[in-house]
Amino acid sequence: xxxxxxxxxxxxEAPRLGRASTAGRVADVLRTRITEGSLxxxxxxxxxxxxxxxxxxxxxxREAFRLLGHERLLVHEFNRGVFVxxxxxxDVRDLYELRRILECGAVRRGAxxxxxxxxxxxxxxxxxxxxxxxxxxxxxxxxxxWLDVGTANMHFHQAVSALAQSPRVDEAMGHLLAELRLxxxxxxxxxxxxxxxxxxxxxxxxxxxAEDFEGAEKAIADYLDAAEAQLVEAxxxxxxxxx
Amino acid sequence: xxxxxxxxxxxxEAPRLGRASTAGRVADVLRTRITEGSLxxxxxxxxxxxxxxxxxxxxxxREAFRLLGHERLLVHEFNRGVFVxxxxxxDVRDLYELRRILECGAVRRGAxxxxxxxxxxxxxxxxxxxxxxxxxxxxxxxxxxWLDVGTANMHFHQAVSALAQSPRVDEAMGHLLAELRLxxxxxxxxxxxxxxxxxxxxxxxxxxxAEDFEGAEKAIADYLDAAEAQLVEAxxxxxxxxx
DNA sequence: GCATATTTGTCCGTATGTATA
DNA sequence: CTATACATACGGACAAATATG
Numbered sequence: 001x002x003x004x005x006x007x008x009x010x011x012x013e014a015p016r017l018g019r020a021s022t023a024g025r026v027a028d029v030l031r032t033r034i035t036e037g038s039l040x041x042x043x044x045x046x047x048x049x050x051x052x053x054x055x056x057x058x059x060x061x062r063e064a065f066r067l068l069g070h071e072r073l074l075v076h077e078f079n080r081g082v083f084v085x086x087x088x089x090x091d092v093r094d095l096y097e098l099r100r101i102l103e104c105g106a107v108r109r110g111a112x113x114x115x116x117x118x119x120x121x122x123x124x125x126x127x128x129x130x131x132x133x134x135x136x137x138x139x140x141x142x143x144x145x146w147l148d149v150g151t152a153n154m155h156f157h158q159a160v161s162a163l164a165q166s167p168r169v170d171e172a173m174g175h176l177l178a179e180l181r182l183x184x185x186x187x188x189x190x191x192x193x194x195x196x197x198x199x200x201x202x203x204x205x206x207x208x209x210a211e212d213f214e215g216a217e218k219a220i221a222d223y224l225d226a227a228e229a230q231l232v233e234a235x236x237x238x239x240x241x242x243x
Numbered sequence: 244x245x246x247x248x249x250x251x252x253x254x255x256e257a258p259r260l261g262r263a264s265t266a267g268r269v270a271d272v273l274r275t276r277i278t279e280g281s282l283x284x285x286x287x288x289x290x291x292x293x294x295x296x297x298x299x300x301x302x303x304x305r306e307a308f309r310l311l312g313h314e315r316l317l318v319h320e321f322n323r324g325v326f327v328x329x330x331x332x333x334d335v336r337d338l339y340e341l342r343r344i345l346e347c348g349a350v351r352r353g354a355x356x357x358x359x360x361x362x363x364x365x366x367x368x369x370x371x372x373x374x375x376x377x378x379x380x381x382x383x384x385x386x387x388x389w390l391d392v393g394t395a396n397m398h399f400h401q402a403v404s405a406l407a408q409s410p411r412v413d414e415a416m417g418h419l420l421a422e423l424r425l426x427x428x429x430x431x432x433x434x435x436x437x438x439x440x441x442x443x444x445x446x447x448x449x450x451x452x453a454e455d456f457e458g459a460e461k462a463i464a465d466y467l468d469a470a471e472a473q474l475v476e477a478x479x480x481x482x483x484x485x486x
Numbered sequence: 487g488c489a490t491a492t493t494t495g496t497c498c499g500t501a502t503g504t505a506t507a
Numbered sequence: 508c509t510a511t512a513c514a515t516a517c518g519g520a521c522a523a524a525t526a527t528g
């Protein structure tokens with residue numbers, strides 16, 4: 001997609017900027033573009049061009065850039081401008097390292113608190129969210145909506161990390177998954193990639209329902225190892241540099 | 244400390260704003276003020292006053308506010324301004340929930356990778372950092388520098404989380420600890436609070452050196468439970484509201 | 487409840503410094 | 508090396524929201 005292509009598409013979104021904080025809404029628009037993949041990693045975001053296309057001032061736009069920079073979707077190079085984040089193979093490995101700690105830790109802590117009495121009543125709702133994500137993925141696969149399968153997979157892992165019942169864990173996981181979307185676009189065959197994990201998700205859900213938390217933790221760790229290996233391989237094949 | 248007090252002190256820092264990104268440097272100055280406790284939680288930061296005191300424009304100052312907002316040191320209320328973050332008891336609990344997952348997970352993952360062969364050579368350096376932090380705390384305690392004991396304690400836990408060998412874990416831990424500094428200021432007797440954990444840190448180090456990783460994980464979890472309980476109690480005693 | 491003053495949100499114009507063709 | 512393009516940062520302006528009397 002050429003520069004003028006997505007600039008003109010961006011202009012079409014300008015009318016939608018009518019509510020609440022301008023910077024926040026600009027960030028919403030750009031975030032969607034980035035996670036959907038229509039703004040390719042490495043693209044430079046000119047303050048002037050985008051400000052003009054969206055009809056906002058540079059000051060406001062810079063605030064939006066800061067927001068997305070904190071979410072690691074953009075990188076800000078001093079005196080050079082902002083660019084759509086380009087993840088390296090090391091980033092992919094690190095992302096999965098953090099996922100291992102967060103997701104496995106969430107299951108473990110959730111189980112510990114479930115065993116206690118204090119927050120027992122919230123547990124069924126948390127598992128329902130996991131189940132809903134599993135079924136969402138299966139339904140999407142049946143209808144051949146592979147993009148939705150990927151989204152459902154995100155929901156599944158967000159729901160797993162929610163077992164920790166910690167707002168900060170939830171937020172960290174949200175940012176992590178948003179960053180991972182940047183990676184998924186380099187996959188040549190996203191359908192096969194996401195589809196292969198539907199059964200895993202279902203199995204993890206069953207382990208959680210059976211209260212076999214050690215088994216669930218192990219299953220998640222195995223899934224993460226497999227997914228990481230697959231992504232790293234695809235990444236190398238796509239000729240991504242490591243620096 | 245009254246408003247004009249810290250405004251005049253802020254003015255004294257204005258000359259130090261001579262290098263790199265202005266917004267970043269402004270953020271540095273304010274961050275120091277906040278974590279040191281001279282800007283009390285709940286204080287409103289006026290754009291005009293602080294901009295004048297530091298000699299920067301409002302636009303630049305707002306960028307600095309954004310940066311600190313991302314670090315959760317400031318909260319931004321739309322059309323009302325920015326305030327120094329005021330942590331609730333729920334925040335304290337959640338911070339420790341995340342610490343449990345991050346620190347225990349870091350030990351576990353570090354141990355797993357240490358058992359493997361790939362990154363074995365980096366392990367001694369990581370343990371040295373933990374040892375250095377322990378000794379830094381013990382030295383500071385001997386000289387009665389209780390503030391430094393607290394800082395060394397932060398270094399200890401940062402070093403423990405570094406065992407995961409993950410940049411993102413390191414960063415998450417860094418933000419978490421910065422946020423925790425806001426809490427420590429409500430402790431009536433910080434010296435006794437920090438001192439009591441010097442022996443724990445030393446014990447955890449010994450367990451790591453002996454490669455008893457399960458024991459180390461358990462010791463860290465116990466420490467976190469104890470510290471959390473102590474902070475929550477002090478927080479309630481200080482009459483902090485929960486919302 | 488109303489009128490006023492203050493402060494933030496947003497935009498614009500411009501000067502300066504930096505990077506790159 | 509020069510020229511161009513761009514980001515950084517400033518100051519001023521006005522509308523809108525909030526706080527104050």
